[in-house]
Amino acid sequence: MTAIKMLKLDYLTMKPHLRTFSFMVLFVMIFLSVGSSITLILINISWYIALVAANIFAVEEKHNMGRLYGTLALNLRSIVLGRYLFILSLYLVTLCSVIIFVGLIPSLFPLSGNPLIIEHFLLSTSLSFLIFSLIVSGQLPLYFKMGYNKARIMSIIPFLFLFGLAALINYIDPLGVLNKVLSNEMGFSIFFFFCGIVVMMASYMVSLKIKNKQK
Amino acid sequence: MHIIIANGSDSPIYQQIKEQVKEQILSGDLLEGEMLPSLRQLARDLKISVLTTTRAYNELEEEGFIVSQPGKGFYVLGSSSELFKEQLIRTVESSLIDAIKAAKHASLSEEELKQILDLLLEVDGYD
Amino acid sequence: MTDILNVRGVTKSFPGFILDNISFYLPKGYIMGLVGPNGAGKTTTIQLILNILRADSGKIELFGLDNKEYEVRIKQDIGVVFDTSFFADGWKVKDVEKALSPFYDNWNKKHFADLIDRFELPRNKKIEKFSRGMQMKLMLSCALAHDAKLLILDEPTSGLDAVARDQLSEILQDYIKDGERSVLFSTHITSDLQRIADYITFINRGKLFYTGSLDGLVEKYSLIKGKPTELDDCLKDQMLGFRVTNVGFEGLAETSTITKTQSLILEPASLDDIILFASKKGANQ
Numbered sequence: 209m210t211a212i213k214m215l216k217l218d219y220l221t222m223k224p225h226l227r228t229f230s231f232m233v234l235f236v237m238i239f240l241s242v243g244s245s246i247t248l249i250l251i252n253i254s255w256y257i258a259l260v261a262a263n264i265f266a267v268e269e270k271h272n273m274g275r276l277y278g279t280l281a282l283n284l285r286s287i288v289l290g291r292y293l294f295i296l297s298l299y300l301v302t303l304c305s306v307i308i309f310v311g312l313i314p315s316l317f318p319l320s321g322n323p324l325i326i327e328h329f330l331l332s333t334s335l336s337f338l339i340f341s342l343i344v345s346g347q348l349p350l351y352f353k354m355g356y357n358k359a360r361i362m363s364i365i366p367f368l369f370l371f372g373l374a375a376l377i378n379y380i381d382p383l384g385v386l387n388k389v390l391s392n393e394m395g396f397s398i399f400f401f402f403c404g405i406v407v408m409m410a411s412y413m414v415s416l417k418i419k420n421k422q423k
Numbered sequence: 424m425h426i427i428i429a430n431g432s433d434s435p436i437y438q439q440i441k442e443q444v445k446e447q448i449l450s451g452d453l454l455e456g457e458m459l460p461s462l463r464q465l466a467r468d469l470k471i472s473v474l475t476t477t478r479a480y481n482e483l484e485e486e487g488f489i490v491s492q493p494g495k496g497f498y499v500l501g502s503s504s505e506l507f508k509e510q511l512i513r514t515v516e517s518s519l520i521d522a523i524k525a526a527k528h529a530s531l532s533e534e535e536l537k538q539i540l541d542l543l544l545e546v547d548g549y550d
Numbered sequence: 551m552t553d554i555l556n557v558r559g560v561t562k563s564f565p566g567f568i569l570d571n572i573s574f575y576l577p578k579g580y581i582m583g584l585v586g587p588n589g590a591g592k593t594t595t596i597q598l599i600l601n602i603l604r605a606d607s608g609k610i611e612l613f614g615l616d617n618k619e620y621e622v623r624i625k626q627d628i629g630v631v632f633d634t635s636f637f638a639d640g641w642k643v644k645d646v647e648k649a650l651s652p653f654y655d656n657w658n659k660k661h662f663a664d665l666i667d668r669f670e671l672p673r674n675k676k677i678e679k680f681s682r683g684m685q686m687k688l689m690l691s692c693a694l695a696h697d698a699k700l701l702i703l704d705e706p707t708s709g710l711d712a713v714a715r716d717q718l719s720e721i722l723q724d725y726i727k728d729g730e731r732s733v734l735f736s737t738h739i740t741s742d743l744q745r746i747a748d749y750i751t752f753i754n755r756g757k758l759f760y761t762g763s764l765d766g767l768v769e770k771y772s773l774i775k776g777k778p779t780e781l782d783d784c785l786k787d788q789m790l791g792f793r794v795t796n797v798g799f800e801g802l803a804e805t806s807t808i809t810k811t812q813s814l815i816l817e818p819a820s821l822d823d824i825i826l827f828a829s830k831k832g833a834n835q
Contacts, residue, residue: 221649
């Protein structure tokens with residue numbers, strides 16, 4: 209339960225910054241929603257949120273809030289878990305608002321999009337989630353280990369890794385993979401979600417271990 | 424009760440408290456049975472540590488000036504207490520010793536010294 | 551009766567620094583000063599107590615409970631004040647309350663509001679615009695609002711003016727007045743402590759130099775002053791640290807070891823003198 213309190217503390221920490229951030233999201237969404245597929249929008253928010261989420265570490269470091277966490281009635285596990293939950297909920301809230309927004313757009317502007325196919329939509333969402341969790345899972349242990357300033361450059365690694373992966377798939381057999389995925393959208397959606405969750409959990413364990421070692 | 428702490432003083436703070444409480448008991452400003460401020464109240468008021476006030480009160484208790492009643496506080500002991508009487512006698516003795524020393528310096532004879540004492544007793548109306 | 555804080559044989563090593571076998575205890579109802587020059591290990595000690603760092607060996611108990619096993623429960627009853635505030639950008643007083651109060655079962659909204667009024671802290675001003683003294687009072691308010699039994703202050707007075715320091719002394723004395731709470735106060739400005747501290751724990755270069763009552767420490771040592779010619783090797787050995795000039799010398803020694811000669815001057819040492827000379831001794835070695 210204390211992890212939830214930590215999530216709330218993280219939220220309050222970021223609150224003064226969140227307004228600018230939500231304007232940005234709104235702006236990006238409006239920009240993208242004209243003529244873009246929902247897949248593209250969802251994938252874009254995944255890396256965008258991952259980028260924004262790193263700011264909590266910047267604020268923490270700037271104000272030495274690690275000291276505050278050390279004094280509060282909570283243990284290390286809650287600190288780390290709370291941080292993961294905060295970033296996850298930031299993503300989920302954005303995802304939901306994007307879905308509502310994009311869901312509204314076609315009814316407002318009938319020309320701007322294709323009708324929503326539920327399998328297609330699920331696949332896009334799960335892919336977005338997988339990308340998000342891959343980036344975040346790579347970044348967070350780095351931030352926990354080195355702090356924001358030192359890890360900032362390193363945090364590009366997960367992005368490079370993803371680009372590499374995409375390039376690799378593209379190089380080997382782009383159509384084969386794509387066809388396989390499209391032929392079983394439901395199955396792959398579940399698989400992507402599952403992978404995302406597993407990767408996040410593994411990352412959480414690694415971060416916790418890092419934090420424990422730092423003591 | 425009133426206590427004034429002199430920062431520049433050579434004697435430590437607990438000693439200053441002791442002296443001033445003693446003085447006020449001996450002069451009758453503090454009466455038998457009167458309750459002293461609590462250790463923690465006094466510490467706070469004088470902005471000194473609790474251990475310092477504790478030490479001052481404990482030594483005053485050992486010397487028979489005050490008594491602690493567990494759970495209540497410290498009270499001034501009356502002149503009827505044996506310890507208190509002893510203490511007074513000691514004060515008399517030490518003052519007289521000072522007087523004797525001064526007399527020696529002044530090369531007064533024993534007779535002359537006694538005369539001064541008698542004279543003072545008469546003036547003060549001691550009987 | 552259990553102590554509020556009991557540190558037993560705690561050791562923690564870092565590359566280039568060892569906090570070596572530190573033991574001390576703080577009974578209920580008293581103020582303890584944790585002193586020593588910068589870098590002596592005061593902050594490390596506090597971090598070990600708060601379980602921010604884990605000791606290599608030794609044991610720390612708060613309110614009679616192990617500080618690792620019962621961490622969350624113990625921290626319910628601890629309040630901590632640092633030299634600068636640890637609050638995020640853009641927060642105001644009410645955000646601080648919102649952020650911290652969920653962590654404490656004993657958080658008293660009314661008490662917090664009263665403290666903010668008493669310390670005259672502005673509610674509409676952002677905390678990063680607060681002065682050092684105001685930030686310190688805000689941290690204190692948080693500690694007092696959840697009815698902490700132990701208040702830990704880590705260099706709270708650096709950057710405070712004399713008025714704010716005096717107010718702090720008063721607040722701390724009020725805080726321990728009922729005899730149920732204690733204060734652990736780390737500082738290198740000893741004038742803050744000279745009067746209000748009951749106990750002193752003096753750490754020098756990671757080693758425990760002294761722990762016990764302040765009176766005990768001050769009585770244990772004396773200042774010696776004399777002519778340069780009187781400073782022989784025997785005296786040098788006896789002294790913990792000393793300073794020689796062309797016209798004389800000045801040093802610190804245990805009162806019991808000094809054989810007083812005619813021309814040597816013995817004076818009671820202040821806490822400052824003791825810290826100064828004792829840390830010099832370490833530097834000479």
